[in-house]
Amino acid sequence: MTIEASKSDAVSAKIRLGMVGGGQGAFIGAVHRMAARLDDHYDLVAGALSSTPDKSKVSGAALGLDPDRCYGSFAEMAEKEAARPDGIEAVSIVTPNHVHFAAAKAFLERGIHVICDKPLTSNLDDAHRLKEVADNSKSLFILTHNYTGYPMVRHARELVQTGALGDLRLVQMEYPQDWLAEPVEQTGAKQAVWRTDPAQSGVGGSTGDIGTHAYNLGSFISGLELEELAADVHTFVEGRRLDDNAHVMMRFKGGVKGLLWCSQVAIGNENGLKVRIYGTKAGIEWTQADPNYLWFTKLGEPKQLITRGGAGAGSAASRVTRIPGGHPEGYLEAFATIYSEAAAAIQAARSGVTVDPAVVYPTVDDGVKGVAFVTACIESSRKNGAWVKL
Amino acid sequence: MTIEASKSDAVSAKIRLGMVGGGQGAFIGAVHRMAARLDDHYDLVAGALSSTPDKSKVSGAALGLDPDRCYGSFAEMAEKEAARPDGIEAVSIVTPNHVHFAAAKAFLERGIHVICDKPLTSNLDDAHRLKEVADNSKSLFILTHNYTGYPMVRHARELVQTGALGDLRLVQMEYPQDWLAEPVEQTGAKQAVWRTDPAQSGVGGSTGDIGTHAYNLGSFISGLELEELAADVHTFVEGRRLDDNAHVMMRFKGGVKGLLWCSQVAIGNENGLKVRIYGTKAGIEWTQADPNYLWFTKLGEPKQLITRGGAGAGSAASRVTRIPGGHPEGYLEAFATIYSEAAAAIQAARSGVTVDPAVVYPTVDDGVKGVAFVTACIESSRKNGAWVKL
């Protein structure tokens, strides 16, 4: 064990960042801002923090933004910032899902890098169109599937890549929560209202909000492509307009099988994201609530508990580890790692150099896969669990 | 906490017990014998311990059985013991699955109670025929789904029955193992050989051997009836003749959904049986490897860790608790509880009295359901995951 800090602070000039969404009362906007600050690669200088212009101003003032750069809409912000010599280089989009496409398009088309919350869009058409925009833009598109930033997730992925698990057989994912066990959206709770509203969230409820995270994480670690799925998607809470539970059987390319469960009504679970992957030689298990640990068992050997910063953690984990083992890093650190990976890519782009191949972040392609996953779950369930190709 | 022992030793005259199977090299026979001994309700006095007569004699001698009562076949044993004035009152059947039906029939038809290992039979026809035999017999039939004997499982069931969970929504079951991650049956390992042999095990591999346990336990705790299932059953190990992994989506009566995963190739899992049940008011979680704990969470309250022998354990758990909290009871104790429940029923039958309604054990009906579950899994999987009614 070393107790030297392994992450250096920023050296390059900071990236000028704007934000769409994330005004007062929002949840994920504040998270993005903390994540952007932690490793000191960004300066937040502009915002269209709310779809209500007045609220946008007030929220911006609370963040110390220049009032001139608190915009009433993302469209205005994109246009005006693109015109400024000191305009933003990147924008974080942290709105409800249905806004992602149009907002991302506006910035990408003006040469501004986009860091966008998940799921990519509220429907598959938008997802495909956004991919086209992103593919045709010189700007980068980073999707904040933040769980991919956890060091032990990186280590799990490295174990798969280096063959430590042998040939993969099983990818088991679950993400149970309980915060929607009752119809809290009917009380007006902001987070619940939009997340259960098809117009804002899209076709998927639990599938879109957390199922995509579980699926993305299973894919990220395993490196596998999903071939088809069969789903039993359900809404338990009366009056709710989107699903709040899904059971999904999966078949990945190469004969690998998977199982995914996501739920917003499983009482006793806060954010119970868990991924277990089994191959011919070894198995791994990782739980988001205890993210500094990775269980790793080789066939015929005792279970190993590999810790972030500990002896068994490899270079992929160490790259994104800030502090020594036994001093836990958490959700914000993982989120910050996505921002730091994005910063590395943006700074490389700024300098016209190739980014370090070790830099990894979820892309628009991962986003399209996520929306395709949600769409397939809903379709399969409508067909009473028939297999649907991805 | 009390530290008085809560289980009394036997008072009634012990039950004269025979055993079919369980000779040298067997696993589950020795377990049944320890279970029968622990609470002192039985005397093992006869055996057809092996299908090879010589081996049966040797095995019986090793157990201190009277050589005259070491039989070469269950048929001989049934006939001769039934004719003795001091003949066995009950028999434990601990053979591979394909023998269960004929053996159980032989004893039931002669008025001898049967304690039989699971799954009930190797195919559904036999299961139905055995049910008919059992229903027509005055003798009792007890199926050793031993996990139902764990005190915290009893407490979980009591929580459901008393409405502490509200209306049920989800029953999530899993039973991963790793002992068949490689083709060990090809090395001649006795347990692996018969458990992967369709002629001895029946149509199900992992589904029959451990899937039935998970399904039984989910049903036992929840009290629910399975309506239909959709399964993706697979054999990962080349050359293996039965399934070694299954993913199953379930629909129970009353709109409750379920998910079941069983696997014999999930490296890092020994006997990872786990049941999680969620209702409108609360959720519970129980893991077989740590059986003295039950997680219980009411909506909007902190998680509670209820311990066997501890403050939160109710009367159903206390009835089958031997020693104080913090001194763990294990697998053999749970198995012994099935034997003690059986003893209570047999002794009541012997005395012509009604058994205490608190006495609970799995019956031939549970056995039929288990075999029907396996059969439905295989059928669904052959139909590419179509829903199959139970």
Place this chain on the structure above:
Amino acid sequence: MTIEASKSDAVSAKIRLGMVGGGQGAFIGAVHRMAARLDDHYDLVAGALSSTPDKSKVSGAALGLDPDRCYGSFAEMAEKEAARPDGIEAVSIVTPNHVHFAAAKAFLERGIHVICDKPLTSNLDDAHRLKEVADNSKSLFILTHNYTGYPMVRHARELVQTGALGDLRLVQMEYPQDWLAEPVEQTGAKQAVWRTDPAQSGVGGSTGDIGTHAYNLGSFISGLELEELAADVHTFVEGRRLDDNAHVMMRFKGGVKGLLWCSQVAIGNENGLKVRIYGTKAGIEWTQADPNYLWFTKLGEPKQLITRGGAGAGSAASRVTRIPGGHPEGYLEAFATIYSEAAAAIQAARSGVTVDPAVVYPTVDDGVKGVAFVTACIESSRKNGAWVKL
């Protein structure tokens, strides 16, 4: 992993066993009987189950004992059983501590092996006198420090003996409970009454009842001799006549340091016995409430979780393992292992052969050490924590 049962059932003729104490209302007597039954090496045939003759008869009848062999006192039992051709070969002494000496003496002097509960005696004089009696007897003396029977404790000891830990540095022991957090002895609760009564328990309360267990276990695993200790022993509950908490600093031979905490008032702890041992090369950690696991960490390597019956468990653990990994064994199994070790020694003595050197059980010497430990704790505490030599 194998799923063959590794313990064979008894072959030799069973040992005729008597019991002193353990009548109705007792706790540990029932535990001893279950332990004696599990592996089938004993027949309980006689008892002086209570100091009240009538109660002894009633208790014996409840156990199915021959009324002629239900005695009103241990003295009568020792005399009469010694005179019978089919008299007991061994006796279990499960009374309060103050009776151990006289009872053990009565049987040892008549050539009857003694299996005695801990602590050895209620004072150090009796302990030394009992050691003299035992040393001069041809009969065996087994002390039921039952935690030494846990397979993972055996494995821990083997790791120390084979040098896997390097040179030892630290032995940290703790045994917190909470059942005496209030003055329950004042309510007449039988277990609390005698355990807090100096006349029955001796000079130590928590130190004698559970501190001796922790100390014995630390010594058993480490193989170390205690040189001196400094203790702060305290009674928190008003009116209690014996200690209910102790903090003890220890120095073992060879420069090894230790720390021991025992408590009966630490709310939230049932039987929180835990031992951690650290050497120059590795460290281990074992917790009684989760006894099937042993943490083992080599310097500079990931933590290993070794499981009973699992890949990392060595021969010392396997010798005393009954069932496969993942099917937990518990307190009664560990207790039964002490009985089986005793049986092996008694049967060897019966046959005049040398017992297998792998057979291990706590002896009268361990008992003397335990009482000396309690005595030293009390003495040190009276001297305000001065170091007291053992």
Place this chain on the structure above:
Amino acid sequence: MTIEASKSDAVSAKIRLGMVGGGQGAFIGAVHRMAARLDDHYDLVAGALSSTPDKSKVSGAALGLDPDRCYGSFAEMAEKEAARPDGIEAVSIVTPNHVHFAAAKAFLERGIHVICDKPLTSNLDDAHRLKEVADNSKSLFILTHNYTGYPMVRHARELVQTGALGDLRLVQMEYPQDWLAEPVEQTGAKQAVWRTDPAQSGVGGSTGDIGTHAYNLGSFISGLELEELAADVHTFVEGRRLDDNAHVMMRFKGGVKGLLWCSQVAIGNENGLKVRIYGTKAGIEWTQADPNYLWFTKLGEPKQLITRGGAGAGSAASRVTRIPGGHPEGYLEAFATIYSEAAAAIQAARSGVTVDPAVVYPTVDDGVKGVAFVTACIESSRKNGAWVKL
């Protein structure tokens, strides 16, 4: 559960911050900077990052500091910054211990607030002198006993303060590590070199580096004053000049007993800080490596696992909680909370208003107690474990 973010971003003008120590190769300096950034209350604008002027410049440049404000010594920095109209308002002192006193004095005497790493000083004289300086200064002194910033630690303290534990009886603290199990300071590892050097660390090794943390945390939660202690302090690694293990028995005012173990040689422990506190009504247990959980058990009730952001967490925890339950916060967040508490106090001082009484941070008094604790441990140990008054 809510998933609204509960911490607002900064509103007031940011605090101009300087740093002493924390240049390249340092550990804790980078941690302080991340902590200062997370909640956006500070701007780092000046530094004396190394005692080597050139290194200080290079380190400052790497952080993007104005070269004019990268000083060669803290003395120069204090003088020049105090003279600037835009000079620093606060300084973080993150050097080895022996520098704390002089550096803190220099800034406090110039009206600059001090945020100082622990232990307060390398000896008790300096500690008392620093207290005098701080008491006579109008500037604030904040000691970064960062573990006091964890939300579940705040909740534990609130439980004690509100009487949920009843009258306290026991405070058990431990902080085992293993990074100094071998003489790594002899390899030149920077962190090990200074921490084992009496000239830089002071009289205590493990006692000063981690024992003070454990003691501070036990005191912070319990609110108790230590009266006397008896210690067995030891150096296991040959050639090491400071202690690497300590066993400490404690007596707090009001008859409360405590036990403290700190170690740098306990293999398998990374930063195993743990505090357990027991009263007449309930007990609590908190472990730094899993900081989002607090075990809370009321006498006669099931154990509760209270989670950060979960149902059982009270207002003291919620005040310092950034994100919803199940999304773990870690070490940096707790550290950042100290910085945010300090910011609240500094901003109140700036505005001449009284700080919110809910704001809590360790002070110079806590620092004096910590150094007194180390000094008493060493003294007691030199007197062979005699009780030493604090």
